[in-house]
Amino acid sequence: MSSIAVWPLGADIGVEVSGVDLSQPLDDKTFKTIRAAWLDHSVLSFPAQSAMTVDNQIAFTQRLGVLISHHMPQFCLPGRPEVLVVSNVKEDGRPLGQEKAGRNWHTDYQFLAEPASGSFLHAIEVPPDQGNTLFIGMYAVFEALPADTRKRIAGLNVVHSRVRTWPILYPHRPPLSDEEAARTPDIVHPLVRTHPETGRHCLYLGDVMWAIEGMDLEEGQALLRELYEFATAERFVLSYRWQPGDAVLWDNRCTMHCATPFAEETYRRLMYRTTVRGERPFYASN
Ligand code: OGA
Ligand code: MN
Numbered sequence: 001m002s003s004i005a006v007w008p009l010g011a012d013i014g015v016e017v018s019g020v021d022l023s024q025p026l027d028d029k030t031f032k033t034i035r036a037a038w039l040d041h042s043v044l045s046f047p048a049q050s051a052m053t054v055d056n057q058i059a060f061t062q063r064l065g066v067l068i069s070h071h072m073p074q075f076c077l078p079g080r081p082e083v084l085v086v087s088n089v090k091e092d093g094r095p096l097g098q099e100k101a102g103r104n105w106h107t108d109y110q111f112l113a114e115p116a117s118g119s120f121l122h123a124i125e126v127p128p129d130q131g132n133t134l135f136i137g138m139y140a141v142f143e144a145l146p147a148d149t150r151k152r153i154a155g156l157n158v159v160h161s162r163v164r165t166w167p168i169l170y171p172h173r174p175p176l177s178d179e180e181a182a183r184t185p186d187i188v189h190p191l192v193r194t195h196p197e198t199g200r201h202c203l204y205l206g207d208v209m210w211a212i213e214g215m216d217l218e219e220g221q222a223l224l225r226e227l228y229e230f231a232t233a234e235r236f237v238l239s240y241r242w243q244p245g246d247a248v249l250w251d252n253r254c255t256m257h258c259a260t261p262f263a264e265e266t267y268r269r270l271m272y273r274t275t276v277r278g279e280r281p282f283y284a285s286n
Contacts, residue, residue, distance in 0.1 A: 004033050010238035013042040013137035022060055023051035031063055039197055043135050043250045050245035054083055061120045061274040068275045071183055086271040088264045102259040104169055105232055106207035107252040108275055111162035111184050116252045117278030125270040126242040130262035135238045138202035138254050141231045156191040161210035169207055188213055190283035195254050202254045205231055
């Protein structure tokens, strides 16, 4: 018998899961409970999982689906392209992972035809009281939109362009090489997404949105900006304060998240992320 229990972290999304040791294999019943909680609450935190190894982390996330290997292997654990390192730490002058990752509201791998369903982030080292990760539940955002807006935007499609947004999002990074750019061509996803498992509708925004298909560029960008601003209002935001050892699993299909700055010169922050390949996003009216 498992003693798994959940406690709410925020109003719309987020629960803390206790009574689980992710360094041990999980029985099917416990895994099923976790999976159901993930679908119900979108963001799950598992405190005090310092004993979880990289292999344990991979094994756990693989039960949710196929893992995505990161397209920038220089930011992954050596020989483990499925483990992305998010860190400001440098060893012998070489960054261990991606610095200043995710500082804009986004969902992981939205620029792929099949973006991530789950992301699972394990905090190895974190600053004492900075470097929170913020989450927004996009079901609640969609439901809070005025009815006429919901009606107007349902069925619209968004062009997501990693290539065109890269220099705007990452002015501090070198430009994408032609080869990198060719690996992530523009992709179209619905603006209102039906969650493939819960059937609920959410607003499906992210940081690589570029245009609305079939709409004048500026008009489309203005609408996307307006929706992005609406969605990122304080009242929708859950701020997660990390403790070393914490692991957080989120559902990219119905949330956005965002990293926050911290005193990079003073503190080390080292996180390992595994990411699960999701379904092709779709919109179904009901
Ligand atoms: C990520 C990410 C946020 C953070 O790992 O996908 O966006 O706070 N991380 O590190
Ligand atoms: Mn991210």
